[in-house]
Amino acid sequence: MTTEATARAGTPAGIPVVDDSLVQAALRAAAELGKDVADVPVAAIAARAGISRSTLLRRLGGSRAALDEAVRARGVDTGGAAPVRTRALDAAAVLIAENGLGAATLDAIAARADCSVPSLYTAFGSRDGLLRAVYDRHSPLLDIEEFLAETRGDLAVTVHGLYTLMAESFSRHPRVAPAMFADSLARPNSVAAQPLLSYTAPRVLTVVGDWLTGQIQAGRIRDIPVPLLIQQLLAPIGFHMLMRGSVTEAAAADQPDVGTVCDVYTDTFLRAVATTPPVT
Structure with missing residues (x-):
């Protein structure tokens, strides 16, 4: 066989x-x-x-x-029951995907992961530490870091690849990334969202900002304030994928496929900021 x-x-x-x-x-x-x-x-x-x-x-x-x-x-024992850390991350992801960040309390996570709250403190140090670990596992940020570090294509190829990567991340189940994104937009001052924002915003500015700065220095992108460029680059695809997952089945049938969405947003971004916009 x-x-x-x-x-x-x-x-x-x-x-x-x-x-x-x-x-x-x-x-x-x-x-x-x-x-x-x-x-x-x-x-x-x-x-x-x-x-x-x-x-x-x-x-x-x-x-x-x-x-x-x-x-x-293959006949290999993977380790029996998953460790508390793995069970807790899985439980938190499902809670967040189903009911938002506010639902991911330590009590709820411990109950779903079949562990104690003290064991969560041992594994993560705090609820903030747990949420950061969930975000690292499910957000596109680590994937974006790898992609921008390795890609060698031209500007259009890179932007399109970035959008494709983000679309895949936001579509992945459990849909943690869009749930966190939605909560951060809806309740930016909430106790749940604050640790996430204070943790991710500097990383996004560093990872994506450094790449955009390099593109400006290379003369491929106009010299626009980097925070605005980051918003111009990431917000359209992030908002689209958030809305795409929340529409009715009938409305979803009228939406373009994800590949077309990435094509359109790539073209739109380049026309807005590239020193040499795409030829029609």
């Missing part, structure tokens, strides 16, 4: 088939780090597989459940 057939035979219905190279990468990472597979970060597995974190998540259907199933199908 082939490796793929073996994987299919041992994979529950609804879970994507995982390429054997990813299983091998997970096992190597676990051995090198001296951890159970369940305790190895997704980023470490992606590094061993020679791909980005976002690419790995895309191949796994948005979560690592398929990978853990594939490892178990």
Whole structure:
């Protein structure tokens, strides 16, 4: 029986088939780090597989459940019950996706993760620390960091790739990124949103701002204040994906596909800020 057939035979219905190279990468990472597979970060597995974190998540259907199933199908124990940290992050993500940041109290997370509140403090230090860990796992920021560090295409290719990456991140289930984005816009002064904003805003300014500054210095983008450029770049696709997930089924049928959306927003951004706008 082939490796793929073996994987299919041992994979529950609804879970994507995982390429054997990813299983091998997970096992190597676990051995090198001296951890159970369940305790190895997704980023470490992606590094061993020679791909980005976002690419790995895309191949796994948005979560690592398929990978853990594939490892178990090889007869390897992934570590039994997931550790408190993993269970808490999964529980918080579902609570936020379903009911917003305000629903992710430590009591609610502990109840859903089948652990105690003190164990959450041990794992994360505070609720703020837990929310930051959730954001790191589910927001597009880490993917954007990787993408902008590695991309070598021209301006149009880079902007389009960035929009595609963000669209994929906002579509991934549980839909944590759009829920956090919506809460931050609706209640920026709330106790729940403040730690998130104070944590992410400087990182966005650094990651995206540095790239935009480089484009200005290279003469590809007009010298516009960087905070305004960041808003011009990220707000349209972020708002679109937020609204896309909340419309009725009938209204969704009238929306353009995501590829077309990325095409249109790329063209719009370049016409607004590029020193050499696209030719019609």
